[in-house]
Amino acid sequence: MISLTRRSLLASASAALVIPALPRVARAATMPVLFVGPATAQIAPDGNNLTDVWAYGSESSAGTIPGPEIRVRAGERVQRRLSNGLPQPTAVHWHGIRIDNAMDGAAGLTQDPVQPGDTFDYDFIAPDPGTYWYHSHDRSWEQVARGLAGPLIVEEAEPWTGQDGAATREMTVMLTDWRLEASGAIEEASFGDIRDWAHGGRLGNVVTVNGRSDAELEVNAGERLRLRLINAATARIMPLRIEEHDATLIALDGHPVAPRATGQIVLAPAQRADIVIDCTGKPGSKAALMVDAGRNQWVQVAALAYSDTAPVPAIEGPVRPLPMTMDHALDLKNAQREEILMEGGAMGSMRGARLNGVESDFRQLVAAKRAWAFNGIAGDMENPAFRAPRGRTVHVTLRNDTSWPHGIHLHGHHFEILTRNGQPDAYRDRRDTVFVAPEEVVEIAFNADNPGKWLLHCHMLGHQVAGMRTWFEVG
Known part of the structure; x- marks a missing residue:
């Protein structure tokens, strides 16, 4: 294996106001370019080979890992012209943002894939503050x-940072994993491997933080820091902790929560968490950011690196809550009830499912690279799982009848977690992606207030393509 350190190797204003009034052609002429194409990055520690990657960049700068941070305030417009320099079609999904259906970026459902050499204009308002991200x-x-x-950060309309009890500074921390060969190249032979897809997904052997497997996050003693954590891995669930630091959770998937102490954060793929830490270390010291690589094997993947400067005055008292901005009034008494039954995978009991309109046994499904099903359908997208009138509360029971965990993501909406295995959820957090353990039943509810056709799928992305996907329509 490549010479990797233990920390990296894992066991497995006014101008904007007039923009909407301008003709679309005039707006498009000044739209910033989000170019996507081949690039190189130092994924393995310094001294190892560069890795050939695909990356987001701009018209004037090369692509980076992660892609360039897009940062706006709530209520502001995001405009990007995707320019495809890849050898494949692509599209961009703006994960977690409640936007117009046509801008959602779900190729094959809300837009046609952008062919090599072509462009597509994304133009939408980011209504809600929070930590989001964009991806293919x-x-x-x-x-x-x-x-x-890449990260997409929507700041509060009125700044939270710097207020009494709030953080003095913030930092985006984007985590992902990579499956690398000894040469440092991405291991490509396993792309499309049904064996990975039928198990936990295509797990990598190197974790990066903000594109580095040896990242050091510079902090100052005494400051109160907001960390925006994003799990951008395709399959790896990431339990996280920071050694010798207490953390306060203030948001999940972009949605504020009442501040609560947390020693460990568990992020399924696509999930985000905002935490606040008081930097109590000494100048010049370091504290490890740890990930559980599996079976309680904790590995350092980055470090908080304290500067040598004198400590700044510490902030006393509890962490200031984030402002609650989303209206999630739910009419549970008159809710439309739906169920999503998850079946399949290795060590599962699914005997067969419907594929391309035909009942198929499990052997036939695997031959077609389908190993999972929602409600007895192995990824067919001809018909929606359900339809709901606009404004209706929808109550969905997610029933995981498999031997594997799943991270279920709803496009275009946030939902409230009601129960787990029949027991009321302790916090009733609002999210866009929910972790569902093997044999677990989770009840969620959301207000179907965003019209259009929306994906519902597992964000272990191999599970998605292998059958764990459907869609719903809001009228």
């Missing part, structure tokens, strides 16, 4: 694994 949504099981992901 065409052949995402391969394209995200090659590097196509």
Whole structure:
């Protein structure tokens, strides 16, 4: 294996106001370019070979890992012209943002894939503050694994940072994993491997933080720091902790929560968490950011690196809550009830499912690279799982009848977690992606207030392409 350190090797204003009034042609002429194409990055530690990746960049700068951070305030417009320099079609999904259906980027459902050499204009308002991200949504099981992901940060309309009890500074921390060969190249032979897809997904052997497997996050003693954590891996669930630091959770998947102490954060693929830490270390010291690589094998993947400067005055008292901005009024008494039954995978009991309109046994499904099903259908997209009138509360029971965990993501909406295995959820957090353990039943509910056709799928991206996907329509 490549010479990797233990920390990297894992066991497995006014101008904007007039923009909407301008003709679309005039707006497009000044739209910033989000170029996607081949690039190189130092994924393995310094001294090892560069890795050929696919990356987001701009018209004037090369692609980076992760892609360039896009940062706006709530209520502001995001405009990017995707320019495809890949040898494959692609599309961009703006994960977690409640936007117009036509801008969602779900290739094959909300837009046609952008062919090599072509462009597509994304133009939408980011309504809600929070930590989001953008990534490929065409052949995402391969394209995200090659590097196509970046952070999308929507700041509060009125700044939270710097207020009494709030953080003094913030930092985006984007995690992902890579499956590398000894040469440092991405291991490509396993792309599309049904054996990975039928198990836990295509797990990598190197974790990076902000594109580095030896990342050091510079902090100052005494400051109160907001960390925006993003799991951009295609399959790896990441339990996280920071040694010798207490953390306060303030948001999940972009949605504020009442501040609560947390010693460990567990992020399924696509999930995000905002935490606040008081930097109590000494100048010049370091503290490890740890990931559980599996079976309680904790590995350092980055470090908080304290500067040598004198400590700044510490902030006393509890962490200030984030402002609650989303209206999630739910009418549970008159809710439309739906169920998503997850079946299949290795060590599962599924005997067969419907594929291309035909009942197929498990051997036939595997031959077609389908190993999972929702409600007895192995990824067919001809009909929706359900339809709901606009404004209706929808209550969905997610029933995981498999031997593997799944991260279920709803496009275009946030939902409230009601129960787990029949027991009321302790916090009733609102999310866009929920972790569902093997044999677990999770009940969620959301207000179907965003019209259009929306994907519902597992964000273990190999599971998605191998059958664990469907869609719903809001009228």
